Amino acid sequence: MPLVPEVRLFLAEDAIILWARLEATAGRSLPAPYWASAWTGGQALARYILDHPAAVAGRTVLDIASGSGLVAIAAAMAGARAVTANDVDPYAIAAISANARANGVVIRPATRDLLDGDGDGAEVVLAGDALYDGLMARRVMPFLIRAADRGAHVLLGDPGRQHLPADRLRPLATYHAAITGPPEDAQIRRADVFAVRATTDTLQQR
Template identity: 45%
Template sequence: MNPVGFIRSATTIARAPLVPEIALHLATELTPLWEATEAFLAEQNIEPPFWAFAWPGSQALARLVLDEPQRVAGKRVLDFAAGCGLAAIACALSGAALVEAAEIDPLAAEATLLNAALNGVAVAALARDVVGEARRWDTVLAGDVCYEAPMTEHILPWLRSLARAGAEVIIADPGRAYLPKQGMAPIATYDVPVTRELEDRETRVVTLYRVSG
């Protein structure tokens, strides 16, 4: 089975609670999908299949863009750590001139392309670590990316450098401990419905921050 066939077989078409305008290939349970992904890739101890869920940070970013399309209309946009590509798709629907979605997981890149096609938009999937690449985007959206100290230390200096170079950088934070608040200006807050399959509660409060250089 090829990656597209696997994604289709392991998910159903559904819509995230905060962004019902966008259809996605989503999983309903994490553990069975995780095990199926390990079997498909013939690897053990892989990263969780983040691409199969509409995470709270991505939902909040997508909601912002759909409600305020002028933020991305006519611009070059990067959805960083894109997961299923939800925020990227919202940008494409809102009139962005170019949308790229970066994910180090090749299955996530395939899922993003599949989800973009499902919604009739064009998104370029970058299946690599883009941290350190020079600014070529007007807007950079980053979902829940500060959930671990090493991850934060890896990406935040780069995101700040993009902001210094003139990009608007927006991070979505659902209350993680590793996001430094210095140099972060809150611009919106959302109550995002979540499932106990993924979280320890039924709602996550997600704050969107504009990153300064």
């Protein structure tokens, strides 16, 4: 991956063909294999973590919508005390486990839907490209705000999708690169990393 050459991942050469093969094998419809691509916002967030290890070092970390495990792996490589990678797709959990082994790091997978909570006490909550559609954004952003409100350090990587709530975000870094991701991201050349601001911070600024 252009932005994160330190991390090795098992990825699909063509996620659409992989999806069709998985459905043929399963004999039923399956969710899109988001875990089989390195999403642009996730690459940016992983890059930021590796460049700023103090953001996670010695802390407990939760990576939501982890997909391939890229961001979780970066957190483990940067010295996080413990890393949990959360995804509800069992194929993603298998990919996370394989990719963690490939990079020599230990990551605890979690398959339960956590988005109605506030991060289960994790000191750092990470979300790489988790606002990819309106339905997901309407669940993820309230979750991230609840985590920030209880005192977690919350970081979001995003390539400028339309669901970003600008008033809740503090820009931290911008990355420009010919980023390899899923086909729908082929023309994306910029991705940003933000800190999610707690409700009290937002009210004080107003």
